[in-house]
Amino acid sequence: MKVVTVPRLEFVGATISAKMSTFLLNELTYENVPEFFWTDSRIVLGYLKNEAKRFDTFIADTKSDRSR
Incomplete structure (x- = not known):
């Protein structure tokens, strides 16, 4: 495991x-809804801010999904 x-x-x-x-913004009929995402993890914030291509496969694939 x-x-x-x-x-x-x-x-x-x-x-x-x-x-x-x-998904919800595409399915619901609301317009101009501000979005806020919160995390207390500096590691996650670092993953999201980093533009380098040196991540392991899981992080790199997930980041590329996010940017589409």
Whole structure:
């Protein structure tokens, strides 16, 4: 069994919340809804801000999904 770290789980949570927000904004009829996403994880914020291509496969694939 592969060990999953807490920062990775926090990153997955951030990714899921962004995908859910996109889905809900597309499905609901609200317009101009401000979006706010909060995290207390500096590691997740670092993953999201970093533009380098040196991430492991999981993080790189998830970031590329987010930028589409």
